[in-house]
Amino acid sequence: MRKVAVVDDNADNRLIIRTILEDQYEVMEFSNGIEAIDGFRKDKPDIVILDISLPEMDGTEILRRIRDDSELHDLPVVALTAHAMVGDREKYLAAGFNDYIAKPILDMNILFSTVQRWAPGT
Numbered sequence: 001m002r003k004v005a006v007v008d009d010n011a012d013n014r015l016i017i018r019t020i021l022e023d024q025y026e027v028m029e030f031s032n033g034i035e036a037i038d039g040f041r042k043d044k045p046d047i048v049i050l051d052i053s054l055p056e057m058d059g060t061e062i063l064r065r066i067r068d069d070s071e072l073h074d075l076p077v078v079a080l081t082a083h084a085m086v087g088d089r090e091k092y093l094a095a096g097f098n099d100y101i102a103k104p105i106l107d108m109n110i111l112f113s114t115v116q117r118w119a120p121g122t
């Protein structure tokens, strides 16, 4: 089973994502960037779903650390943000994210197809 890491400080959001994906993916949950980076080094996921708004270290900074890391730099990273506005998608792709999902996740197919695109399930 491929591994999806979900980094979000909101436990409800993590649960929603886990519920949508857990039949086809192993879901790893992290509530902050320090634990996430540490966890990725111990057990590298196949894809990361990364909340932008996090305490202490925001998603953009976590992405920078992933891209600077010799082991982790090629990880597909999907930005997850509640601040959905016109142009956001382009902004996050330009910042180095592979893809973008807006919260709240109202359509589970959008999440599922995005994860499939970067880490096809078995």
Ligand SMILES: [Mg+2]
Pocket (backbone or CB within 6 Å): 008, 009, 010, 051, 052, 053, 054
């Ligand atoms: Mg958050």
